[in-house]
Amino acid sequence: MHADPSPGDWAWLANDVAVRYGLTDGIVAIDGPSGAGKSTFAAELVRALADRGRSSVLISTDDYATWDDPASWWPELERDLIRAFERRHDYFYRPRIWVDGRPEIGPETWIRWQPLLIIEGVTSARRSSAHRFAHRFWLDGPSSDDRLARTVARDGEADRDHLVAWQQFEEGWFAIDGTRDRCEVLEAE
Template structure:
């Protein structure tokens, strides 16, 4: 690792030090609300792990979720990716295509059996998968208004109303799921409305 250690370095070290719980695979879940910086952190962790010679695969919950189905898509991830990897077999799934007027199932993505699976996105560290995780990282990011501003800048002004609805959904989801409370590592300050 580099002399100036980043959050990505520390997360990479944590997951490599933890036992595999998804069959032969170590799984790192990077969870937190929209606009918190999860995707950037996940890409940085993947880069650090690859620099260390670790076989790593990144899967984003954005490849599964839609505005209308924010978390109920989980059986697709379980059957297509997690169960095969746990058995030491490659997995696959169809990525949501967001380029049209409404998201729809798009291209197939193959998931080889890695040393580390990084699962990134809203609900990646949900209660039903925690027993399979080597490390759960919670990324809180800035306060909700700033996260909304970031998400609108990323997705476009027309997505603003849907992103506001999404934030309300996330607030309820995290209060029930208690993701931040169960995290092994937290990046950023946990805001009182995220603690559940």
């Protein structure tokens, strides 16, 4: 069982990963179940890389996924981000924005090309694109009950039913996709 990592643990892990894996270029996926700490770790990793003079772009799958469409938006992310990144071009995408509890396509967000693209979130290390990624990392996080408590604390009690359904989706997704098996499993110390 994992202890709930503190922000200091995430910073330590991010620094360790930046050094141990020599992250300088390519696409990095950070996957794992909701509430595992992916967003926190990814933000710390961007900081650790910047401290070493390495530029990166961080994109969250939350910018695409919705309660009703947790996974089929991937071709849009590939078109908008991955292909442009591979061509070494600046690129744009249209993240979802939530209006009155419903997702809508947001305004264009332009991204200046950097040598390292970090995609964090559920389904980011999916089998269909895994070959395109320089590194794939996985965070387990605490028990599903603890992860649910974290996500409810973060997103609000009104989203509890959505978050429970999301946990059920991701459990099935990860089992069928075999995501964890092709990732480097990371644990905050």
